[in-house]
Amino acid sequence: MTNTRPNPPVQPAPPVRVALIEDDPRFSTAFMQALSSAPDMRSAGTAATLSAGLSLLRDSSPADILVIDLGLPDGSGIDAIHAARTAWPRCEIMVATVFGDESHVMRSIAAGATGYLLKDSSAADIVRELRSLHQGGSPMSPLIARQVLLRMRAPASDAPAEPPPLPPAAIPPTTLSPREYQVLTDITRGFSHDEIAQRLGVSRHTLLTYVRRIYVKLDVHSKVEAINVARMQGLLDDR
Numbered sequence: 673m674t675n676t677r678p679n680p681p682v683q684p685a686p687p688v689r690v691a692l693i694e695d696d697p698r699f700s701t702a703f704m705q706a707l708s709s710a711p712d713m714r715s716a717g718t719a720a721t722l723s724a725g726l727s728l729l730r731d732s733s734p735a736d737i738l739v740i741d742l743g744l745p746d747g748s749g750i751d752a753i754h755a756a757r758t759a760w761p762r763c764e765i766m767v768a769t770v771f772g773d774e775s776h777v778m779r780s781i782a783a784g785a786t787g788y789l790l791k792d793s794s795a796a797d798i799v800r801e802l803r804s805l806h807q808g809g810s811p812m813s814p815l816i817a818r819q820v821l822l823r824m825r826a827p828a829s830d831a832p833a834e835p836p837p838l839p840p841a842a843i844p845p846t847t848l849s850p851r852e853y854q855v856l857t858d859i860t861r862g863f864s865h866d867e868i869a870q871r872l873g874v875s876r877h878t879l880l881t882y883v884r885r886i887y888v889k890l891d892v893h894s895k896v897e898a899i900n901v902a903r904m905q906g907l908l909d910d911r
Contacts, residue, residue, distance in 0.1 A: 685712070687711075687712055687713055687714045688712060688713045688714075688736045688737060688802065688803075688806050689713075689714060689715075689716035689733075689735045689736045689737070690707060690713055690714070690715060690716055690735060690736065690737045690738075690739060690802060691715070691716040691717045691718070691719075691728060691732070691735035691737070691738045691739070692704070692715070692717075692718045692719070692738075692739045693718075693719045693720075693722075693724075693725035693728070693738070693739070693740045693741060693744070693749060693752055694718070694719075694720065694739070694740075694741045694768070695720045695721060695741060695743075695744050695745050695862070696741065696862045697720075698862075698864075699741075699768075699791065699795060699862075700718060700720070702794070702795035702796075703739070703768075703795040703798065703799070704718070705795070706794075706795045706796040706798075706799040707799055710799055712803070713799065713802065716732065716733070716735035716736075717732050717735070720745075721744055721745055721746045721747075722744045722745075722746045722747035722748070722749070722751060722752055723746055723747075725740070725744070725749075725752045725755075726751075726752065726755055729752070729755050729756055729759040729760060730759060734759070734760035734762065734763055735760065735763055736763060736764065736806060737763065737764045737765075737766060737802055737805060737806060738752075738756050738760065738763050738764070738765050738766070739766045739767075739768050739798070739802075740752050740753060740756075740765060740766070740767055740768070740769075740785075741767075741768060741769050742767060742769040742771050742776055742780065743769065743770065743771065743860075749767070749769070749780075750776075750779050750780055750783050753765055753767075753780060753783040753784050753785055754783050754784070756784070757783070757784040764786050764787070764805050764806060765784055765785045765786055765787070766785070766786070766787040766788075766789065766798070766801070766802060766805055766811070767780050767785045767787065767788045767789065768789050768790075768791060768793075768798050769788075769789075769790065769791060770790065770791050770860070770895070770896050770899050770900075771899070771900070771903070772790050772813070772815055772816060772819075772896060772900045773900050773903050773904055774819055774823065777816055777819055777820065778820075778823060781820070786805060786810050787801065787805045787809075787810055787811045787812065788811075788812045788813065788816045789801060789811060789812065789813050789816075790813040790815065790816065790896055791896065792813070792894060792896045793813060847889070848886065848889060848907065849885075851872070851882060852882055852885055852886050852889070853907070854872065855868055855872070855879065855882045855883060855886065856886055856898065856899075856902055856907070856908070857908065858871060859883075859895055859898065859899065860899050860902075860908055865879055865880065865883070886898055890902060890905075
């Protein structure tokens with residue numbers, strides 16, 4: 673009669689440690705709530721500015737994943753990506769931002785980002801994508817993935833040469849009224865519609881009228897698209 677021994681218990685994998693550098697308190701709160709509901713993940717620290725993020729990288733134990741917003745109040749998140757590659761070389765870096773233009777995308781990837789999601793994804797969706805990143809994937813929003821593929825795709829040798837793209841100056845910039853420009857600037861800074869209405873001293877209905885006019889003039893359908901198109905046209909200062 674063969675003696676059988678019970679298999680040793682399988683030890684659960686340690687939770688994935690996730691750090692966050694993000695200045696938008698609403699997104700930070702939603703993200704941390706989604707993270708706390710994921711049993712296989714836990715927080716490894718948060719920071720709301722570039723300087724605090726650099727301190728986190730310097731003073732804390734390395735996280736498995738670092739989530740970074742690019743538009744920080746005291747600098748660019750790309751600087752944090754560079755610092756993380758040195759301070760936490762084994763850490764995966766996920767960008768979560770409203771900036772979907774080619775400049776930010778390619779600079780982030782060149783700096784060392786291994787994932788890039790736009791904030792039209794919910795915090796819960798981003799947390800789910802972190803699992804893919806931790807398992808060796810490179811999650812990207814569809815718009816970002818298409819930009820990267822178009823940028824990296826080499827033209828076929830037998831294909832006719834494509835005409836050079838029009839220079840930015842050949843694209844007529846959209847004209848926004850001073851009030852529309854102020855609304856768009858506040859949207860870029862992360863203020864909600866109610867907060868912008870209060871700042872301008874107008875009703876929410878009036879504020880939404882300004883937003884609709886901006887969308888029509890820029891030919892967009894969302895906040896993220898409006899910010900990206902405005903930046904490409906030079907209507908907003910680049911960070």
